[in-house]
Amino acid sequence: MIRVKGHLWVKLSICVLSLSSCASLHKGTAKKTTTTPTTADNRHAEFIDGISTGRNNRNNTSSYNKDVSISKNITRGSANLENAQSWQFKYAQVLDVPVEEVLNQRLYSFIEEWWGTPYRLGGKTRNGIDCSGFVNTLLNAVFQLSMAGSNSVQLYNQVTRLSSRELHEGDLVFFKIHHKRVSHVGIYLENDKFVHASTSAGVMISDLKEPYWKKYFAGGGRL
Structure with a gap:
């Protein structure tokens, strides 16, 4: 009877050790799992921020300003063209001059x-x-x-x-x-x-x- 209790005690001890080791393994795995995507997310966030607020953003801003300037010129030119008559287009082509000069x-x-x-x-x-x-x-x-x-x-x-x-x-x-x-x-x-x-x-x-x-x-x- 003492031997049986001894065997049971040993088995219980082994089970406890096994469970504790599994728990520690799960914790380690869980830690790695949470750490890896967090690091990746951080890198990804930095990359996105770099585009939106870094050097590229300044380039985009200058391009936008340039586009606005061009569009203003086009708008002024378009206003003149819209008001131009058919004879102005015809003789601008014949004379090879801008429509606005045929007045x-x-x-x-x-x-x-x-x-x-x-x-x-x-x-x-x-x-x-x-x-x-x-x-x-x-x-x-x-x-x-x-x-x-x-x-x-x-x-x-x-x-x-x-x-x-x-x-x-x-x-x-x-x-x-x-x-x-x-x-x-x-x-x-x-x-x-x-x-x-x-x-x-x-x-x-x-x-x-x-x-x-x-x-x-x-x-x-x-x-």
Whole structure:
């Protein structure tokens, strides 16, 4: 009986030790389990904070400010574009200038009305017109300048001479085409473009930088 009690005591002792060791193992495992994700979470939180408040955030702020600045420019430009009319878009494209620079409605309406009118020496109507007749008609209708009857030579003798760099809208441009004297005249617009009654295509817009017109350009003038 004493031996049996001794064996029972030993078994109970072993069980107690086993339970206590398991408990200690569970505690250790639980500790590791809670520690690991906490550390990972802390690192993750630092990483997120680094993006939101660190160097990247300053970059994002500067980019935002830049976008705002651009959007303001676009808004102002869009307001002008929204108010622009079809003739402004058309002649901005022809002249290769911003729409906002095409402002003289009377001038471009006149050009639109006369566009394509055939060339006719001595003509003064839409059935046919020559270069000086077109210039005289335009000056009178758009700029209220009466130069009736003046041919290209007479106009050239009345103007203040200008170089191509000094030309502004409404100035005259002169050419010596196959002659020693001035034989052709047009009205300067913008960006080296001028409107005139050409012998080949009638009333049209040409470019002073084109080789043909550059070759025969005699100068500009202002009335």
